[in-house]
Amino acid sequence: MKHFLLTMAGVFAGLLLFLVGVPFLLIVLAAGASGPEPTPARTVVELDLREVITDQDSANPFASFGQPSLSVLKIVTTLRKAETDDHVRGLLVRLPEAGMEPAMADEISDSLRRFRKTGKPVIVFSQGVYPAGATPSTYMLAAAGGQVWMQPGASLQATGLVSEDIFLKRLFERYGVRAEYEQRKEFKNAVNGYLQSDYTAAHREATRSMLESIYGSALNRAAADRRQSPATLKAALESGPLMAEEALRLNLIDRVDYLDAARKQLTDRAGKDAEFRDLRDYARSQRDLKSLTGPAIAVVTAEGGIVTGGDGGANPFAAEGAIYSDLLENALRAAIEDEDVRAIVLRVNSPGGSDTASEQIRRAVEAAKAAGKPVVVSMGPYAASGGYWISSNASAIVAQPTTLTGSIGVFGGKIALGEALARVGVDLRQVGVGADYASAFSLGSGLTESQRAAFGRWMDQIYARFIGRVSEGRRLPVERVESLAKGRVWTGAQARELGLVDQIGGFYDAVDRARALSGVNQEMRLKWMASEGSPFEAFERLFGVSAASARTLAASAWVLGDPRAQALLDEMAWSRMPPGSAAVRAPAPAY
Structure with missing residues (x-):
């Protein structure tokens, strides 16, 4: 009887989901599924970089079910199409305030430089650049667009680049937490935050070298776009934080004005009845x-x-x-x-x-x-x-x-919590059979000397394998790879x-x-x-709907013109x- 009731409850839940949930999904899909509108004869594409941007398109039809996410690959492939589209007459870029990944900024800035070569106007508009994230790279991206506008009273704070890490060793020691990790080798600092209370010499050296390379690249590329020497640009940026009016005086930007003025200038250049089109909407209209x-x-x-x-x-x-x-x-x-x-x-x-x-x-x-x-x-x-x-x-x-x-x-290890838990009245005990190594990664105690030695040998083997693969693939001597x-x-x-x-x-x-x-x-x-x-498998896991039914649902949405129906999990x-x-x-x- 119990099994029968459970079965009937499941059937009822499935019917409810089918009768309510599936139609709801169809309605939502249909709401934006009137099909992509054709690109207006005079279009200004607007690229808003203030949101979270991934490197690649999200394939999840559920995670970003509302507004599709924006990716670097979507941006660069869409701008490549816009270069040769006679309907596109200009580009407006909204700059992020909190910075962005340096390599993302590099990739997008390359596309902006290429787009500018078409002769179509580009305005990069900023409401401030603040010291969060890799802001020198963000400024470099702005410079790549040609004309850089800032809102009156906004601030430009791209004065340098800092990396900050949290070290937990002293906290762990205070509360009896033991971090048991092996690293190969001294620059593999992914778990240094657990093992140290400050940067090791190798960790500090590698981090400073990385920051100098990123900072120098951003300064050199921005200086070329602003037609200044890197030293002049560096001095101007590092004199900040700067208000927009000061940035204009130092030739770091081209105009201090409001967004509506930027839109009007682009509209005037694009021609009468020009329309602004979000990059994602424009991308949808560009079917291959x-x-x-x-x-x-x-x-x-x-x-x-x-x-x-x-x-x-x-x-x-x-x-x-x-x-x-x-x-x-x-x-x-x-x-x-x-x-x-x-x-x-x-x-x-x-x-x-x-x-x-x-x-x-x-x-x-x-x-x-x-x-x-x-x-x-x-x-x-x-x-x-x-x-x-x-x-x-x-x-x-x-x-x-x-x-x-x-x-x-390579690194590996564990966090041992036995002593910490014992201090608050929680005791860990274990019973085991087999070799001593069987308990190496139990939660309670740290690694014994023999366990650490065995684990270390295994780590050495993985590290040597990694070295060998790089040596083969890059055709470099093993000794050279080891040094790098x-x-x-x-x-x-x-x-x-x-x-x-x-x-x-x-x-x-x-x-x-x-x-x-x-x-x-x-x-x-x-x-x-x-x-x-497949998203159909995800649909089946979530709702108990067969993959075939999910494909039918997605096919219906595709007919209605919604590209999300073709998304993958x-x-x-x-x-x-x-x-x-x-x-x-x-x-x-x-x-």
Whole structure:
């Protein structure tokens, strides 16, 4: 009887969801599904960079169900189309106040410089740039747009670049928490916050070097766009914080005025009845009418922490992504089997993750090369540690000057809470069988001497394997790789000088490199390959609706013209490292 009641309750819940939830979803989809409006004859595209921006498009149909998220790849590919669109007469860029990732700023600024060459007017409008995030890179992005406007009374505070880290060692000691970690090697500082009370010499050296490289790159590029010497620009910025009127006097900006004045100037230049169109809306109107046959360059995207397996059980509402080794391998092998695909661009934005998942993906890259299809990696803000592992065997690597890469190293360990819990009346006890190492990663106690020795040997083996993979992929002597490794993070500019990266540039530079390596002497279309799980499976997990029914629902929405119906399931958030495992993951600087 109990089972019958539970079954009936489930049936009732399913019917309720089908009768109420599914129609609700259809209504929501239909609300914005009247189809993309055609681009007005005189259009000014508006790019608002004040929101959170990812490197790659979110594939999750649920996480950003309202307004579609904005990504760097969406921005650069859409601006590339706008360059040759006669309907587009200008561009308005809204600058973020809190800064943005340096490599993101590099990529977008490259697109702005290219767009300016068309002769179409560009205004970058700012309501202030404040010391949060990589603000020198944000100013560099503004300078790339040509005309820089600031609202009266706004402030320009791009006086330098600082990274700040939290160290918990003294707190742990006070409360009886033990951080038990092994690092390979001294520059692998992802867990230094647990182990130290201040920067180690290696940690400080690497961080300062990284900041100097990023700061210098931003100053040099901005100075070129502002037609000043780097020294002059540096002195002007560092004299801040500056009010907009002072920034104008120092030739850091071009005009102090309000947004409506900027809109009017662009409207006057664009022509009578010109309309402003948000970049995402404009992108929706630009359906690719090119032939879907013929030679192609496959684009495979990878963003987030690297984990093993597929996305089974992933939270469909999660905003943060992960790179699932099975799914990314499947995408690469689909590109291998596609007869139209002649080369592959693998876009990577990852601080790393699982060593075994990284090796699985690296092997798929090797398989593509063996099949005669060169693979060019385009690095986003991060391609470090495991992100570099999966990139190291590519035919070529293209990175922005401020991409964070390298971090060839490994760490692993645990937090032991036994003493801390005992102080508040919680006792941990254990019973076990087998070798002493079986209890190495229990929650209660720290590592014994023999356990640490065994764990250290295992870490050494993973580190040596990482070194060997980089040596093979980059065709560098093992000794050379060892000198560059030790867990140290390099910027793209530094990595280029060291031989870890082949070229400085963005996504379309990687596309051009892939085309050249393919040997095809004609224009090739981009073919975006799915590297995430199906949204229909997510729908089934959430609502108990069959995948076939979900496809029918999505097909209905597609007919109505909503591009979200074609979205794929997003990556779930990076999960914490399981006890006793190793991670090839880079630290994230806190600007």
